[in-house]
Amino acid sequence: MDFFALTIFPGMFEAFAGYGIVRRAVESGKIKITPINVRDYAKGRHKVTDDRPYGGGSGMIMKPEPLAAAIRSIKAERPDARTVLLSPQGGRFDQDAARRYAQEGCLIFVCGRYEGLDERICETYIDDEISIGDYVLTGGELAAMVVIDAVIRHLPGALGTQDAAEFDSFSDGRLEHAQYTRPSVFEGKEVPEVLLSGDHQAVGQWRLESALLRTLLKRPDLVEKNGLTDREKLIVKKWCRYLESLL
Ligand code: 4G3
DSSP states (O other): OEEEEEESOTHHHHHHTTSHHHHHHHHTTSOEEEEEEGGGGOOTTTTOOEEOOTTOOSSOEEOHHHHHHHHHHHHHHOTTOEEEEEEEEEEEOOHHHHHHHTTOSEEEEEEOOTTOBOHHHHHHHOSEEEESSSSOOSOSHHHHHHHHHHHHTTSTTTTOTTOGGGGSTTTTSSOOOOOOOSOSEETTEEOOGGGGSOOHHHHHHHHHHHHHHHHHHHOHHHHHHHOOOHHHHHHHHHHHHHHHHHO
16 A cells, blocks of 8 residues: 655654554555655745745645645556545544555545645645544644554554454454453552463453443443444443442
C-alpha cells in the first residue's frame, strides 16, 4: 500500500518511518511512505506556500496552487489514489475507518499548517476530510501519522505471525482484557490464578469476562453501540445476581 503525505515538514515522516512495526512494513515492501514537500510545487524565487486570508484576520492560509499541483502530479501516476485531508472539521477517524482505508491501494494525506487550506482545494481535490479527535494541532502531520499507523496494523502480515489486529481492543467493539507477565507476584499483587492454571477454556472465559467488565466500566458507550452476545449476557446475569446479594 502506498501513502503520500503533502507537507512542508517532510522530515517528520522520515522519523516516523524509521522505527518498529512501521519500519518493518516499509522494509518488507508492504508499504511505501512518500512525504512530498509542498514547497517543491510552489512558484517563484521564494517558494511561498502560504498567504494572508481574504477579508482580513490573523494567521495564514495555505495557497491553493502548490497543493493542487502536488495532488495532480501524484494522481497522474496513481489515478486510484484517495485524497484525505486531516482537519479538526473532519468526521471522526476510528477503528472502522482504519479497517476501510486498509483496503485502499493508495492514500494521499494533505497536511495543513497555519490556519488551514484555501476552501477551493477542499471542494475540488479532497475525497475525505477526517479528524483524529476534538483538539487542534499545529499541523496535520501528526494526525496523518496516527492514521497511517492505525491503517498499517490492518494490513496482512504487518503485525507478525499471529496477526494480532483481529484480537485487539475494538476488534469486536470491546476493550482488551487485562494482561499480565512475569513475575507472578509484583509488589505484593498476584496474577489471577486462572491464568497460571494452563486451562485454556477457563482462560478464554476469564478473558471474555475481563474484556466485558472493563468495557462496561470504562467505555459503556461501546457496549450500548454493539449490544451483548449471549455468552456476555450470562456474565452480566452472574454479576447482577452477585450485586443483588450485596443489597
Ligand atoms: C486547520 C487535524 C488546522 C485546518 C489537523 C488543518 C487537528 C487535527 C489544520 C486544517 C490539525 C485533527 C492543522 N489539527 N483533530 N491542524 O485531526 O485543514
